[in-house]
Amino acid sequence: MNFPAQQGSRNIAGVSLITALFLFPGAFAEGVDFEKEIKPFLEKKCLGCHNPNIAKGDVILAGAGHVFAEGSELIVRGDALKSDLYLVATPAEPGEIPEMPEEGDALTDAEAALLKTWIDEGAVWPDELVLHEASKSDKSWWAYQPLSDSPHQSIDAFIEAGLRKEGLAMNPPADRRVLIRRATYDLTGLPPTQEDVTAFVNDSDPDAYPKLIDRLLASPRYGERWGRHWLDVVRFGESKGYERNVIIDNAWPFRDYVIDSINDDKPFDQFIREHVAGDVFGAGDPEVEIGSAFLVGGPYDDVGNKDVVAAAQIRANTLDEIISATGEAFLGMTIGCARCHDHKFDPISHRDYYSLYATFSGVRHNSRPLASPEATAAREAALKPLNAEKVSLAATLKKLEGQLNKRVRSKLPDYEKRWVRPKVSRTLTEETFAPVRARFVRLVSEALDTNPNNAAGFRIDEFEIFSSGENPRNVALLSNGATATGAARSIEDFPGAYGPQLAIDGKLGARFVSTGTDLTIELPEVTEIDRVVFSSGRNEETFVHGKFAFVADYRIEVSDDGKKWREVAHGRDRKPVSASHEMVRLRRGEATREETDAIQLAKSNLAAVDRKIAAVPALPSVWLGTRSKADAKGPFHIFLGGSPQKKGERVVAASLSTLSEVAPLYELAPEADEAARRSALADWIVDEKNPLSLRVLANRIWHYHFGTGIVETPNDFGYMGGRPSHPELLDFLARRLQENGWKLKPMHREVMLSKAYQQSSTWNDAAGKVDGESRLLWRFPPRRLSAEEIRDTVLAVSGQLDLKMGGPGFRLYKFMQDNVCTYEPLDEHGPETYRRAVYHQNARASVVDLMTEFDQADCSFSTPKRSETTTPLQALTLLNHQFTMDMAKGLAAAIGKRGGNPVTSAFELAYQRAPAAEELAQSEKVINEHGIEAFCRALLNSSELIYLD
């Protein structure tokens, strides 16, 4: 069944009636009106390629300046037959296909005639008139019209009218067990219990079903289920994405806000306004401000780039993500497609896009404290005296150190006499000493060359130990049985990447990255040695980088047993590597006990006050985004072709021109601050005259109830999207939503109490031939559970589900970070993961077994609808992952607890029905042969568990 594209498309077909009436050029007496008669078909048929962005074949037909350029024969005023434009756009011989356009319809005869006349008349093209590519649809598109008046007053009347037209009718009502399962999953994402089902099936109250719906809507599980839908729409994820993909541990308050708001039935217009500008009109109220975390809920590139052109592009990408998400989530508009040029399909201009760019320009991805003014003031009051104390103590310390430095500097000449050897060298440092027999040799760092006050963190690419005697050889080699130890930076998924073994592997390049102060080498046997040679950047021409951080002060020690050490060499008689190293050495040598004690005391006082400051509870820091005044400062421009390097005309924050015929307009002054810009947009999105936001929201609700929206592309109500299967019903629902103050719960009730919702899902061949996808709703479309529902169901029927709400999420992966982050799926899921899946900390681009296999959305984009795939990997995961085994054990225990026949108990828990005789027999056979868990594992894999009628 297809739904016709005709409506709204009358302007696409294009040719104006007036022009079509003129069949012969001679019919024009005089004066072709360029703007009315020529511009429309040029825009529709030529500008797609010949616009300033694409300039195909270097031909641009946008303005007089392009067309009448020096030397151009595109249009020769007064002579169409010498004008290239006319020649390529009309057939050389009658009946042939003209050269242009390469794609799409050629000019009609009437258009060709108009073009000829216009050129022959002198091709008057007003200077200020600039042509734009025409989008496929325009402002008369169905989605941008005011809500229509309803011919019917109930959902069923619309559905029945649609079915009647095709000679179809609804199925009979579903049986009660099916209905309660359907409704319970739909509103809570969890199965009902056997007891719920029995009570409902036996309830003779005519209002039993409406009461059931009310009970489900009142359950906190409702917000978890429908909150999850909304989190898909707003592409909520808890890692930054891109190369580093750092996890975000303080984004969960937004998830809780969504769940709570939906449970509270917060009016959605308010909810949407909070998403766009909650921090503006809710400033100081954490429960409102948190909504604006939406803006920074998407992925962004935080790698950093010194190349200013690339950095500007990355910033533009970040804002693009916010613009696209906003358009898709609230307006069903694919605004992102107008980034490089006017939208090719919908009436969304390049300018509209950059108006939103100006609107969101101040948003930066970041955390900030989220607290009431009272809490903030209380914290500041507590900190004030401590900070004052800190300032005074820091001054004391500075003074003491200054005095000491001044005094010891006078001793420098004495010391310089002792510093007889050259500075240490990163490329090669050598120490010789009297021959000594040793089994262990170690390098102990006393100061790094990058920081005299820190000894830990040096690098060594090779450390050699030479035997004494005639033929010295390096006895510290892995290949000869030596071993190296020392604290090293580590990577969990590639152990040894920076390990101490690299210092004795006989190879340069990769180096030991110490995190401690020593490198210890054990020789294969006691050996007489007299020399060590070591480096961090041997043979490197340039070795100044931190990659080669080296020891500045050090000692070499030897040992027989690795316990008692003896110093054999040191670098203290070398020249210091820098002035600050010099000072540290002087102080170490010259400071008196009193001086040292006084400095130490000042330091510990300072540390004490720092501890007190740290002990004042921090305000909750939330991934809410910050606002940058500098970024928000205009002027803003259109970026031609989407490139920040090609600035076009100026733009200001403004309403979208798409809805200029129906919704109110605004255009802010360039100096309007960024808060005002977002507020204006927020108000405009939910303005009572804006039909789009209401239609989009009503359609989403329908989509989640029936599996397919009235418009089957919930994020796209434009030309590329689907057409409404029931346009008048959609408007009816949108109006009802408005009448109910944008509250969802009354709408759920209205939908779920319809006959359309309550009918059975039984297939019917005759109806299926006409409408195989049940878009007309001759039956209720059956569905598979979502990934979250599957996991929650398995936990629930196994008696393991932990219903704790809110707070930091759990993880089904192991998180690892070594510059960039890696997410490794876990082989075992502990009880801390037995919460509802909506509380999983979803990181971007991280595969998590069952969740991903069953089509959990990747939160890189707004996901308006989930796929429903069936794959062998699902089977492998659900059969073999330890989670299933643990749950089989849990289910076995739950069966035991329930008592009675184990198979009957299991069926009641899992399917809320009794087993048929053959099911009982087959199940008992398996239980007898292989035990109850073997049976439970089969049950947890069964189709009936995860498909709903």
Place this chain on the structure above:
Amino acid sequence: MNSPLDLTRRRFFGDVSTGLMGAGLIQLLGGEYVSAAGDLTVKWSPGSGKPHFPAKAKRVLQIFCPGAASHMDLWEHKPMLEKMDGKPLPGEENMVSFQGKNGPLMRSPWAFQPAGESGKMFSSMLPHMAQHVDDIAFFHGMTSKTNTHGPGCVFVNTGHATEGFPSAGAWTSYALGSLTDNLPTYVALPDVRGEPPNGKANWSNGFLPARHQAIVMAAHQPIRNLERPEGVSAAEERGTRGLLDFFNRRHASMRPEETELQARISAYELAAKMQMSAPEVSNFASEPKHIHQLYGTDSNNELKAAYARNCLLSRRLLERGVRYVNLYCASRASGVDGLLNWDAHKTLKHDYERHCPVFDQPTAALLTDLKQRGMLDDTLILWTTEFGRMPTRQEGTAGRDHNPDGFTLWMMGAGVKGGTSYGATDDFGRRAERNPTSVWEYYSTVLHLLGLDYEKLSWYHNGLDRRLTDVHGKVIRQVLA
């Protein structure tokens, strides 16, 4: 351009769950049910195994060297760098790139020498690869949209620099489906050193259905959840599976028109087949000694041996009908640039003296082995990296910064004209100068070789018919045999 009216049709074919009409087992996974590859009497539909037009290549091996492997140190000889070593880059004396300021020009630390009959100048760091130059078509004028690793890798794998788009392998799986019902259609083999920049997004299905994602398996990493759980005996497994099959068939029989329920039963059967086949493919015991030696699986360089095993595994996967293999040599940006991958910012010479020996022999062996088995006739081989490197040294270092403006990718095998060098960077290797080629054009060519029209292979997503080549593309005919 698909009309909006195709939406329902696309959905019909796009999702297994709704698109099954009495199809057999293999079609459930988008298998090939039209035997003759060139038979065009049946119209193309996603996953039907049918190309748009007769294909040269049936399967793809994509080798990826993450970290931005330097074009002028491996593939494209730049004599001018030798002449002007230490002098400023003319016209860009104060260039600031990804990590900051650049110093003077830096010659490649290694000599280039003529290779093959074509005598193409080739880095002496890749002596084994040099044997294959006459079979390779180099794209020396590549350009990228980004100078950052993560977006760069994702761009070269998905045609888009932002996350969330399907990878080339996923598109291939969607377009052509499977050649076997025993193994996955699309396999990614990450390096033993870890995942590439941006990790799993590189082999993602994006917004395509989940079955088009790559299955991760490598010699060091078996397919997840493949094995029967510990403590479950073979007999118990049979009991559980038998009962499950009974449950599912009974449930489906009451809903005979719900094809996804049949699909689910088949998925369990396919899973069982995969459980048999996957361990076999990873078991190298049947490979003769000379093959192990050819690849270097016995090398005492552990990284080389590990990569060699993945090369060998790749051949075995391709041989057994895997449609698309995405093989990685090196991993991500670590705490030290250039340590775990080809990102030689500071110490190019040392870094590449570690990476080249890992890459060279095993990769060359894989190409040789495929050639000897006649598999190059219908296997397309791609070598990719995210972008190139600067001809200059980074200020104060002996390494090179990121360069998205010119670099090399190559391809060989089915339908590719070997011994070709298409495009070139300028004298220094700084920018693509002759025949600059976009990643989209590269993939237009790849799809063309697979018998697919890059403009027709699309999937509707949030407002657009999305394509591997975005809104761009052009088949580079100069490299076609």
